[in-house]
Amino acid sequence: xxxxxxxTPDHSDVVEAALSGLDLDxxxxxLAGQDxxxxxxxxxxxxxSLVMSDGPIGVRGVRWTAxxxxxxxxxxxxxxxTWDPELAREAGTLLAxxxxxxxxxxLLAPTVNLHRTPLGGRHFECxxxxxxxxxxxxxxxxxxxxxxxxxTTVKHFVANDAETDRFTVDNVIxxxxxxxxxLAPFEAIVENARPWGIMAAYNQVxxxxxxxxxxxxxxxxxxxxxxxxxxxxxxxxxxxTVGAILGGLDIAMPGPVTVYGDALAAAVRAGEVAEAAxxxxxxxVLRLAARVGALDGAxxxxxxxxxxxxxPALAREIARRSFVLVRNERGALPLDPxxxxxxxxxxxxxxxxxxxxxxxxxxxxxxxxxxxxxxxAALPDGVLTYAVGADPSDxxxxxxxxxxxxxxxxxxxxxVLGTGSLPSGQxxxxxxxxxxxVTHERLxxxxxxxxxxxxxxxxxxxxTRGTGAFTLAVGxxxxxxGTQDPREGGxxxxxxxxxxxxxxxxxxxxxxxxxxxxxxxxRRAPRAALSAVMFSLTHLGPRRDADxxxxxxxxxxxxxxxxxxxxxxxxxxxxxxxxxRDLRLPGRQDDLVRAVAAVNPRTVVIVNSGSPxxxxxxxxxxxxLLSWFPGQEGGAALADVLLGHAEPGGRLxxxxxxxxxxxxxxxxxxxxxxxxxxxxxxxxxxxYDRAGVAPAYPFGHGLxxxxxxxxxxxxxxxxxxxxxxxxxERAGRETVQIYLAPLDDAVERPxxxxxxxxxxxxxxxxTVRVEIPLRGRAFEIWDEERGxxxxxxxxxxxxxxxxxxxxxxxxxxxV
Numbered sequence: 001x002x003x004x005x006x007x008t009p010d011h012s013d014v015v016e017a018a019l020s021g022l023d024l025d026x027x028x029x030x031l032a033g034q035d036x037x038x039x040x041x042x043x044x045x046x047x048x049s050l051v052m053s054d055g056p057i058g059v060r061g062v063r064w065t066a067x068x069x070x071x072x073x074x075x076x077x078x079x080x081x082t083w084d085p086e087l088a089r090e091a092g093t094l095l096a097x098x099x100x101x102x103x104x105x106x107l108l109a110p111t112v113n114l115h116r117t118p119l120g121g122r123h124f125e126c127x128x129x130x131x132x133x134x135x136x137x138x139x140x141x142x143x144x145x146x147x148x149x150x151x152t153t154v155k156h157f158v159a160n161d162a163e164t165d166r167f168t169v170d171n172v173i174x175x176x177x178x179x180x181x182x183l184a185p186f187e188a189i190v191e192n193a194r195p196w197g198i199m200a201a202y203n204q205v206x207x208x209x210x211x212x213x214x215x216x217x218x219x220x221x222x223x224x225x226x227x228x229x230x231x232x233x234x235x236x237x238x239x240x241t242v243g244a245i246l247g248g249l250d251i252a253m254p255g256p257v258t259v260y261g262d263a264l265a266a267a268v269r270a271g272e273v274a275e276a277a278x279x280x281x282x283x284x285v286l287r288l289a290a291r292v293g294a295l296d297g298a299x300x301x302x303x304x305x306x307x308x309x310x311x312p313a314l315a316r317e318i319a320r321r322s323f324v325l326v327r328n329e330r331g332a333l334p335l336d337p338x339x340x341x342x343x344x345x346x347x348x349x350x351x352x353x354x355x356x357x358x359x360x361x362x363x364x365x366x367x368x369x370x371x372x373x374x375x376x377a378a379l380p381d382g383v384l385t386y387a388v389g390a391d392p393s394d395x396x397x398x399x400x401x402x403x404x405x406x407x408x409x410x411x412x413x414x415x416v417l418g419t420g421s422l423p424s425g426q427x428x429x430x431x432x433x434x435x436x437x438v439t440h441e442r443l444x445x446x447x448x449x450x451x452x453x454x455x456x457x458x459x460x461x462x463x464t465r466g467t468g469a470f471t472l473a474v475g476x477x478x479x480x481x482g483t484q485d486p487r488e489g490g491x492x493x494x495x496x497x498x499x500x501x502x503x504x505x506x507x508x509x510x511x512x513x514x515x516x517x518x519x520x521x522x523r524r525a526p527r528a529a530l531s532a533v534m535f536s537l538t539h540l541g542p543r544r545d546a547d548x549x550x551x552x553x554x555x556x557x558x559x560x561x562x563x564x565x566x567x568x569x570x571x572x573x574x575x576x577x578x579x580x581r582d583l584r585l586p587g588r589q590d591d592l593v594r595a596v597a598a599v600n601p602r603t604v605v606i607v608n609s610g611s612p613x614x615x616x617x618x619x620x621x622x623x624x625l626l627s628w629f630p631g632q633e634g635g636a637a638l639a640d641v642l643l644g645h646a647e648p649g650g651r652l653x654x655x656x657x658x659x660x661x662x663x664x665x666x667x668x669x670x671x672x673x674x675x676x677x678x679x680x681x682x683x684x685x686x687x688y689d690r691a692g693v694a695p696a697y698p699f700g701h702g703l704x705x706x707x708x709x710x711x712x713x714x715x716x717x718x719x720x721x722x723x724x725x726x727x728x729e730r731a732g733r734e735t736v737q738i739y740l741a742p743l744d745d746a747v748e749r750p751x752x753x754x755x756x757x758x759x760x761x762x763x764x765x766x767t768v769r770v771e772i773p774l775r776g777r778a779f780e781i782w783d784e785e786r787g788x789x790x791x792x793x794x795x796x797x798x799x800x801x802x803x804x805x806x807x808x809x810x811x812x813x814x815v
Contacts, residue, residue, distance in 0.1 A: 033255025036431025046296025055109025066423030085140030092144020124610020129684030135188030334644030359576025374635030399425030425537030458542025466535025479504025
């Protein structure tokens with residue numbers, strides 16, 4: 001267990017005094033939010049504006065801009081791969097530090113939905129397929145953030161496990177899996193970390209939309225579990241004034257146009273809602289304000305923030321501790337930097353690193369260390385060569401490398417209202433997130449303008465993403481002028497998540513700057529719930545013949561002592577807003593790996609993805625290292641691990657399938673608005689066990705640079721005590737995993753499940769003893785008839801494992 005949760009003072013007297021000074025209209029307005037990211041200040045009662053910000057890998061702040069950069073930590077799947085709640089707590093402490101720097105009181109994180117299927121588009125933003133591992137890692141993160149005086153908002157409550165039709169889908173889940181799987185991480189976090197906020201999801205569960213789900217929000221979350229924080233809607237998720245307030249929703253975001261505010265006050269006056277229900281929600285908001293130091297007269301929960309952390313150093317440490325070495329034949333890794341004379345680095349993602357997933361998790365770091373950067377700095381001059389090999393993307397993406405852009409905002413008469421810098425060709429101004437001097441009321445057009453200096457000569461493709469009227473020009477020549485209409489029934493954020501469209505081509509010369517411009521006329525929807533300007537200038541560089549690129553990579557690899565191939569997914573594969581269609585690596589990357597491995601037996605493949613992909617060549621390469629989305633210091637961490645300065649410390653937080661066809665749970669598309677969770681209790685490794693299907697790599701798998709012997713296992717109903725010895729020649733880190741397997745079949749249960757774990761460290765030849773708690777809940781099931789958890793007595797096999805597929809010791813326990 002990663003430390004204790006923050007002990008919060010009793011703010012009841014201050015909260016009640018503040019509440020008594022508010023009239024109905026003010027209370028209703030407080031619950032509606034004043035803009036995209038904040039609640040209104042109420043000076044009369046000493047309440048300051050509460051500011052929220054997206055996470056979970058960094059704190060963006062209220063403006064989506066690179067002018068105020070953020071530390072970018074590795075993705076949640078990477079953090080979970082460390083299997084270290086204490087490291088997660090440190091990550092949370094850093095996020096709180098970043099939040100305070102940016103004036104943020106509430107972090108909209110962590111995401112604790114489960115990896116029900118590998119097709120989930122937001123898979124990278126969640127931790128694991130296992131509810132216990134998810135709950136432990138997330139509890140550590142919550143303790144860290146709130147230990148820094150900043151609130152967390154654990155999301156998305158509940159069963160927001162896929163993106164397809166996420167605003168409307170009704171996920172039909174039986175009581176046992178709902179309790180034992182999907183609610184379990186939230187319950188553990190409430191019990192162990194006492195979060196100050198929960199976010200209600202877009203989806204329905206068993207016929208009721210989550211922002212109105214009285215049973216789950218009031219009876220279970222507040223009643224059974226004793227949760228006393230705020231419940232805030234996911235953005236634009238609240239649909240009904242009466243349904244939401246009676247269902248337990250405290251805050252409807254974003255403001256000011258929501259189902260609360262004037263509509264809520266009117267519902268009270270019409271007798272549809274008791275004012276006491278509004279008071280309960282306001283109490284929750286005031287209690288939150290007291291905890292974060294935004295309410296006069298209330299002592300904050302944290303009066304002295306923790307000592308400052310080195311953000312880049314922590315990002316680098318988490319990355320290398322998260323890397324999972326799933327294959328390492330004949331000691332291919334680590335490479336010896338003192339002896340290796342030539343290393344061929346191959347892959348577009350080695351040069352243009354993908355360090356984070358797409359969607360609301362996006363932040364703008366001050367710098368990014370790519371694999372090419374990291375290995376160039378770590379190896380002597382002349383050792384490293386580089387070849388592109390194969391580009392993972394053949395789709396346009398927001399203009400990035402080589403572009404220097406700004407946004408010019410004009411009114412209806414063409415007068416300049418203001419300008420703003422752009423880190424890419426993507427404009428995403430939501431609510432008050434506009435350049436200085438610009439308002440939504442006066443804004444008529446936005447021009448993305450600047451220069452592009454190509455890296456390569458040839459035919460460059462330009463395009464747009466978003467809806468409305470556009471004029472696109474390159475080098476003074478108009479490539480396209482026209483209008484893109486919104487897709488009927490599409491995601492409200494489709495302009496941000498949707499597919500780009502090709503609009504024109506221009507032949508450019510490497511190193512020669514050219515002027516670019518994309519003029520966008522802003523559309524205003526009447527009574528829009530959200531004032532937003534979202535569109536993108538997109539680009540795709542010259543397409544060289546793929547066979548030619550692979551041939552160049554093969555020649556680079558042929559003479560090298562080691563070939564390091566970096567393969568990756570793209571924003572169009574893994575992102576919020578849509579689910580994946582398959583698990584294949586995009587482009588010709590599989591062909592690239594096969595071709596390189598055919599000429600170099602020391603081929604090491606780095607898989608730069610946030611979630612599982614198919615690796616059809618995995619048995620023909622020397623080593624496979626999963627690097628996830630490794631954050632801003634990923635390239636430096638990769639050099640540390642490849643060259644043996646650090647050990648790859650990660651273990652798989654989710655099962656890695658051989659192929660999509662052999663994955664047991666793959667359904668993400670609703671039929672007639674419903675998505676039945678027909679697999680019941682059997683997701684992840686539980687499903688593989690039930691189906692008798694062998695994955696490519698099992699849950700918990702991961703290799704290091706040393707070896708371990710499990711010497712003894714002692715068990716009681718409360719603990720498993722394991723002694724392990726480092727039998728290798730260097731210091732190392734092991735994650736001891738404890739699984740329970742019932743030895744009778746009195747009730748339907750998985751074949752085995754994770755009951756506890758602990759990371760340990762030891763030097764060569766050293767022994768370490770670790771005591772791992774066995775939670776009482778590990779021996780219980782949800783009794784649907786009685787409506788409660790029930791202890792299941794009987795014999796259990798307790799297994800001490802290196803991974804799910806590698807049991808080292810076992811003992812029988814009668815409980």
